[in-house]
Amino acid sequence: MFCHAVAPLLAKHRGLEDLHSRITAFLDSRLPTPLTEDDPRPDWLTLRREAAQAGLTGLDVASSGAPWQSGRVAQGLAMFLAGRRDCDARELFSSGHGAMALRHGTPDVVRQVRERVVVEGQLAGVASSEPHSGSDLGGLRTVALDHGDHLVLSGTKGLISRVEEATGFVVFCKIVEPGAAETRDLREVPLSAVWLPMDATGVLTETTVPLGMRGWSFGHLHLVDVRLGKDCLLAAPGDGRRIFDTHFSAWRVMMALVCLGAADAAITESAARAQARSVGRSSLASIPSVAARLGAAAAEIEAATAWCFSLLERIDQDDIDVPGCSAAKAFATDAAFRAVDLALQLHGSEGYTSRTPMEKRLRDIRGLRIADGPNDTLYSVLAHSLMTRTSGRTAQSGVLTPR
Template sequence: MYSPEFCAVLDRYPALNEFTSRVVDFLDRHLPEPVTQEAAQPPWLRLRECAAQAGLTGFDLACATVVPDGLERVAQGLAMFLAGRRDCDAREIFSSGHAAMALRYGAPDIVRSVRDLVVNRGALAGVASSEPHSGSDLRGLRTVAVDHGDHLLLSGTKGLVSRVEEATGFVVFCKVVGPEQAAVLDPGGAALRQVPLSALWLSMDTVGVLTETAAPLGLRGWSLGHLHFDNVRLGKDSLLGDPGDGRRIFDTHFSGWRLMMALVCLGAATAAIEETMARTRRRSVGRMSLANVPSVASRLGTAAAEVQAATAWCFSLLERDRQDGDEVDVAACSAAKALATDASYRAVDIGLQLHGSDGYTCHTPMEKRLRDIRGLRIADGPNDTLYSVLAHSLLTGSRPSPFLVAQRQG
């Protein structure tokens, strides 16, 4: 039913069997079959609220007793893989998501508020980093929070951003500047490139926050669009960490989050391969089973090998974070997300092809998976950029470890 790599993780960490069973039981009850585009779409936010009631929204931050200490990140990866088997939009059902940044780095009042909303009630948090002109170039961000001593005034535009309509709040990445510096900023933002990145928590009911939605190609379970900030007044306690801590917060959080999105796609790809194998056994070409056609078997075998290898790498990186206590390997996590989403896309594309004309309709989950995974090859950093992060670290010798795959303890 599940990939060998998924089962191997459970063999190494039997203490997570009960947690995994709870996630599967939840999905079986609320999302029993993979989602197709033509079917009524699940009430995604309501499902997250149900997950909160089941204690499945705070386990990644030791906010619940369902996961043993030290296994939070591995458990989050297992939950994301299982969610992806039902639908890529199910990625938001479990764990604290992007609220983890507010819970880890926020002031006490922010932590209490976010914990109550996101962990206890199942509200959703978003992240606002990319901007229309800069994409994944964090140094090029032009959203500014002007420091007036006792408060900040936030101005700028973020987009395209997921969860613009559903999120109760956003972690916003911006540049904190003084009034004098803000008064002389050039329209192109060249001077801002030298200002270190900061992060803050922004509640969506704050005056001056405007939303604008857009229609995405895939990942339609959650809204997509722009956030506009018009001199939004915020207290200084809205900052996460200290001014200038934004890049550290971003790299630490997104290294793990990229692995989670990778595992969502790998779960979807594994389900697609299983469905395709079952179909090829049932269908025939003349007197020969489709599964016995060499070219068909070869393509399915290639897809399975790539998906299994990517799954093993992603879980290896999560286990390294637990076992070794090393600094986050940003480069490896970035490349693993790119490899996993590329492999997943190819696997679903093969599955769609081998379903014939049925695969190109909305009554199988293949076409929705293809659109969704295509979006996740862009989200959180486009894959070309993520591969280049690994290449740069190898070329400059800046990798913290020579191992691409963590060495497991004997």
């Protein structure tokens, strides 16, 4: 049965019905019900490898085959359905951050990443945030010293996800000449991106325990004089901002859809509970304020879902709305958090336990309101775009875009 929130999408894109069925069948056989914190933690990497065997890890980058096999809309559908089972299931489908290496890497890097990430189902990560500057890309201090035939990468990245599971990371850094890192103003150096295999000498990891999203490791990468061949550079030196904005415009929408999937499931569960639970001689659902709050939450989730998929449709047509994608991620994750908080409330004291999915969803979505740029900053991207348009200036796609 199709989820109500994505029914309009499937009616519009008939080619996605088969993908919907395949992903639903995959999840039904492995994660038949939404996870609670009390449930045994799945072996997520094994599930991702099984998704690769089912052909579900290249949705966003495949260039041929069935209609559902390529495109950001297809990837977004997979993210929404994953979120309905658990926010940590977001890593099961698509090439994830490996897409940056696949789209901008040298032939050797593309071959390596495609084999590991798409075919074998290994995981790729991204390392942009730094402890001292958070999401301020201009303030990054990780440098790659240019020695002519190779680069030497040094710096610390964190807090970031997948530090123990990823086969490699896309690292955002500043390329400078040897000796210049101490004398140059790094804010004036354009951003670059490199592919970093995790088996490179000098890569150290440090993990910590986050509040939510505990299915994948979380922590820091310490890069100590890591030598990389020039073939690890993605696109040209100084192209990092373009790579970042292009990728994260879509990725933020993907994370929004994960949260919207979780919220959609929470609303469905709460509606069923409200009908079954008695208050006096009536059901909880018969109380007008309860019905109104559930209806308002459902309306927000459906509106946010429609907005996200409309943005992905535009991206598939090479029309990237950076401010819109930023604001959509903020609005959707805020709406999802409110919906799950309401669902927890309607479950009463039981909702405030680890026996229902609600408290785990609440913690996971809270983390995704910070990841890839905190929501206040993402709203400001749209505001800045509106103000520059109003003042007659041309809005710059990367202005204020974090992490």
